[in-house]
Amino acid sequence: MDAILQIKGLCKYFGPTVANNHIDFTLERGEIRGLAGENGSGKSTLLQQIAGIYIKDEGTMILNGKEYNPKNPVDAIKNKIGIVVQELGVLNNLPAAVNVFAGRLGQFKKGPVLDMKEIYRQAEALFDKYGLMKVPFEKTCDTMHIESRKMVELARALSGDPDILILDEVTQSLSQNNRNMLYRLISQLKEAGKTIIIITHDLEEMIEICDNISVLRDGELIETCSCDDITVDRIKQLMVGREISGDYYRTDSESDYSDEVMLEVKNVTVPDEVEDVSFELHKGEILGFCGLSDSGIHDLGKVLYGITSYKNGSVTLKQKNIEIRSIHDAISNGMAYVPKDRDAEALMMTDSIASNFALPSLDELQGKKPYISPSSIKQMAQKGVDDYSVKCSSIYQHMDGLSGGNKQKVNLGRWLLKDLDVIIMDCPTRGVDVSVKAYIYHVMQNAKKNGLAIILISDELPEVLGMSDRLIVMKNGKIRGTFTRGENFTQEALIEVMV
Amino acid sequence: MMTKKVNIGKFTPVIALVLMLIIFSLFTEGKMLSPMNITMLIDQTVVLLIACSGTLFVAALGSVDLSVGVVLALSAVVGDVAYQTTGSTFLMVVVAIAIGAGFGVLTGFLTAKCKMASFMCTLAMAIGVRGVVNYIQSVVGISFASPEITMLQRNEFKIPLLVLIVAVCWFIFEYTKIGKRCQAIGENEVVAGYSGVPVIKTKIFAFIISGITAAIAGIFTVARLGGTSTTMGSNFEIKVLIGIFVGGVLVRGGSTARSYKVIIGAFVVMVIENGLKMMGYASSEINEAAMGILLMVILFLTITAENRKGKAKKELKKQH
Numbered sequence: 001m002d003a004i005l006q007i008k009g010l011c012k013y014f015g016p017t018v019a020n021n022h023i024d025f026t027l028e029r030g031e032i033r034g035l036a037g038e039n040g041s042g043k044s045t046l047l048q049q050i051a052g053i054y055i056k057d058e059g060t061m062i063l064n065g066k067e068y069n070p071k072n073p074v075d076a077i078k079n080k081i082g083i084v085v086q087e088l089g090v091l092n093n094l095p096a097a098v099n100v101f102a103g104r105l106g107q108f109k110k111g112p113v114l115d116m117k118e119i120y121r122q123a124e125a126l127f128d129k130y131g132l133m134k135v136p137f138e139k140t141c142d143t144m145h146i147e148s149r150k151m152v153e154l155a156r157a158l159s160g161d162p163d164i165l166i167l168d169e170v171t172q173s174l175s176q177n178n179r180n181m182l183y184r185l186i187s188q189l190k191e192a193g194k195t196i197i198i199i200t201h202d203l204e205e206m207i208e209i210c211d212n213i214s215v216l217r218d219g220e221l222i223e224t225c226s227c228d229d230i231t232v233d234r235i236k237q238l239m240v241g242r243e244i245s246g247d248y249y250r251t252d253s254e255s256d257y258s259d260e261v262m263l264e265v266k267n268v269t270v271p272d273e274v275e276d277v278s279f280e281l282h283k284g285e286i287l288g289f290c291g292l293s294d295s296g297i298h299d300l301g302k303v304l305y306g307i308t309s310y311k312n313g314s315v316t317l318k319q320k321n322i323e324i325r326s327i328h329d330a331i332s333n334g335m336a337y338v339p340k341d342r343d344a345e346a347l348m349m350t351d352s353i354a355s356n357f358a359l360p361s362l363d364e365l366q367g368k369k370p371y372i373s374p375s376s377i378k379q380m381a382q383k384g385v386d387d388y389s390v391k392c393s394s395i396y397q398h399m400d401g402l403s404g405g406n407k408q409k410v411n412l413g414r415w416l417l418k419d420l421d422v423i424i425m426d427c428p429t430r431g432v433d434v435s436v437k438a439y440i441y442h443v444m445q446n447a448k449k450n451g452l453a454i455i456l457i458s459d460e461l462p463e464v465l466g467m468s469d470r471l472i473v474m475k476n477g478k479i480r481g482t483f484t485r486g487e488n489f490t491q492e493a494l495i496e497v498m499v
Numbered sequence: 500m501m502t503k504k505v506n507i508g509k510f511t512p513v514i515a516l517v518l519m520l521i522i523f524s525l526f527t528e529g530k531m532l533s534p535m536n537i538t539m540l541i542d543q544t545v546v547l548l549i550a551c552s553g554t555l556f557v558a559a560l561g562s563v564d565l566s567v568g569v570v571l572a573l574s575a576v577v578g579d580v581a582y583q584t585t586g587s588t589f590l591m592v593v594v595a596i597a598i599g600a601g602f603g604v605l606t607g608f609l610t611a612k613c614k615m616a617s618f619m620c621t622l623a624m625a626i627g628v629r630g631v632v633n634y635i636q637s638v639v640g641i642s643f644a645s646p647e648i649t650m651l652q653r654n655e656f657k658i659p660l661l662v663l664i665v666a667v668c669w670f671i672f673e674y675t676k677i678g679k680r681c682q683a684i685g686e687n688e689v690v691a692g693y694s695g696v697p698v699i700k701t702k703i704f705a706f707i708i709s710g711i712t713a714a715i716a717g718i719f720t721v722a723r724l725g726g727t728s729t730t731m732g733s734n735f736e737i738k739v740l741i742g743i744f745v746g747g748v749l750v751r752g753g754s755t756a757r758s759y760k761v762i763i764g765a766f767v768v769m770v771i772e773n774g775l776k777m778m779g780y781a782s783s784e785i786n787e788a789a790m791g792i793l794l795m796v797i798l799f800l801t802i803t804a805e806n807r808k809g810k811a812k813k814e815l816k817k818q819h
């Protein structure tokens with residue numbers, strides 16, 4: 001066999017914590033390798049050392065038979081290694097096309113200035129070559145959806161014509177059609193003899209795409225096995241080091257909710273986003289929404305919560321007969337919203353866990369009193385941390401020190417501590433590992449039992465199928481079909497309507 | 500290890516203040532800490548401390564208010580006109596505070612609703628309003644303060660009032676939802692909005708508090724000078740900003756904005772100014788150069804400490 005990359009005894013420390021502990025890792029040329037492990041097991045750290053984002057502390061890396069010591073990401077690109085990182089890595093204020101070639105803009109110099117037309121042209125050519133979803137090249141990245149920004153990052157990684165392509169949690173930000181695009185791209189690259197390393201929390205997807213899978217736990221590489229003879233359950237078991245009880249979705253196969261209507265949406269239209277959307281949400285119901293990118297499911301969440309204003313139609317909380325026109329209307333009448341982009345839209349990253357728990361409840365905490373007592377915040381945060389088992393050193397720890405799963409627990413918990421009627425969740429399990437996922441589903445089912453009406457917007461079909469009572473499929477901003485649990489509730493049936 | 504770092508970060512401004520006091524008292528052979536000088540020091544700090552306490556709300560938003568100096572001057576001057584024409588001290592106070600609040604509404608509206616950058620908006624205001632102040636003064640001339648106002652200069656009135664104003668600001672900032680909302684906006688405006696913070700209202704409110712404290716600072720300045728002056732409040736906004744940032748508040752505001760920090764910051768600024776005078780460097784060349792250097796050093800220390808807090812946690816995150 002022909003090894004393209006050999007890693008021996010690799011170690012990486014962050015203060016007292018060992019992120020990678022003597023990892024031996026060999027990558028064959030043309031192989032597609034998956035990395036599995038819980039949040040914090042050291043997968044990203046390993047890949048970021050290969051890509052020159054972190055510098056290794058100990059061990060050797062041999063690339064194409066030569067010692068390889070990248071000092072920065074540019075070294076890695078020169079050595080034909082491309083990476084798409086998990087957190088978003090685009091420069092928000094620069095046009096998409098410039099982002100694609102960021103760091104290597106020198107080649108576009110025309111006299112003293114950059115030849116922008118050439119940049120746009122080459123970006124276009126690159127997107128065509130790999131069949132990526134087109135993005136508006138001249139627009140700055142901050143105006144784009146998370147999905148488009150991922151495309152830009154992917155294009156950037158591909159622009160160096162890499163021999164090794166590293167994809168860290170890329171699919172989770174993509175909807176089904178772009179996932180399919182990515183799968184096609186991966187097989188196209190494999191045929192061209194390229195090597196690919198993939199991290200994804202979707203283990204079924206991983207087994208499907210990869211040749212081999214390496215499992216990491218607590219910074220150590222536990223096992224590398226071939227995808228031909230491995231099951232999802234076996235990987236899960238290796239990841240957590242013990243047996244995991246099979247199903248984490250709901251086990252009942254019939255829809256089950258009260259007749260009481262909580263939220264009534266009538267003919268809501270927002271130009272370019274959603275068109276003539278009507279539905280009813282009932283007490284104790286989990287109503288799923290799915291669709292391809294640009295289907296408008298994420299936009300709809302923002303409309304329902306009063307972030308985006310609508311001209312035609314109405315969104316009404318039936319119990320109180322209140323029309324939702326602003327975030328204030330929504331929150332003060334028992335609605336909550338869990339955004340897809342957790343770090344940018346949901347949590348105060350450089351503030352404490354306590355402040356984050358308190359933020360949506362400031363009105364309730366102050367109540368009729370002239371002040372908020374610090375002990376009431378403390379109590380609330382402590383309750384949140386206990387109820388939702390958030391792993392942290394104290395309630396005063398800053399959010400950015402928590403792992404993705406724990407951040408999401410705070411994000412959900414800060415709302416669920418309140419007295420809610422309706423909650424809108426946009427991709428609530430994005431970027432969290434299996435055990436936290438299972439936990440979130442468990443929390444959702446409990447909330448459902450207590451009569452909370454839940455809107456679940458998701459890019460993961462198994463998730464909406466596994467959790468919803470009813471399911472609405474959208475396309476181009478319109479409702480294309482409604483499915484009820486127990487009646488033709490399959491992935492195939494959904495996809496038929498989605499595409 | 501981490502908790503230790505955080506604690507050092509928290510106390511850097513206090514350490515800086517104590518160090519400054521020790522150094523200056525060594526250089527001035529203890530004169531710095533004489534009861535008379537301490538009284539003077541507090542006296543000099545009053546105006547700055549009042550303005551800093553209110554401007555903290557704006558700093559928490561991640562915004563700056565450069566109009567503090569001119570709002571101080573304008574409310575004092577117009578308030579004085581009100582007193583001169585009616586003879587009512589009460590009216591003077593009301594007019595001054597109304598002007599402060601009015602400017603707060605205006606800047607708040609321009610920055611929050613019209614999305615102007617607070618830096619540019621208040622800078623333009625600082626330049627424009629200074630012209631208005633100069634014009635009014637060229638018409639009415641310099642005048643003497645009412646006897647009731649000059650009574651503010653007496654410690655038995657001044658100190659309790661100072662404590663009251665600072666305490667009220669502290670209370671609103673640290674113990675009510677208004678303060679928490681300001682911090683949340685500074686942390687992340689989108690997050691704050693999605694979590695139910697009325698962003699525009701809160702921003703306007705923050706600028707109103709800043710305007711009102713600037714006006715009160717104006718009244719105290721009149722009391723101290725015994726009347727209005729043409730240079731009132733010039734460069735005052737810079738001192739306010741320095742007070743806030745030296746205390747360890749970062750430019751992004753948010754959770755780094757804390758009441759205790761601005762109180763310490765205001766004292767640090769005044770201790771340096773007073774200490775250099777006590778050492779005999781009253782002449783402005785050396786005074787200003789030395790002050791600049793000292794401030795730079797303290798800013799460096801507090802901000803490094805504050806940033807390290809963040810970094811220690813970032814590293815922790817990278818393990819995951």
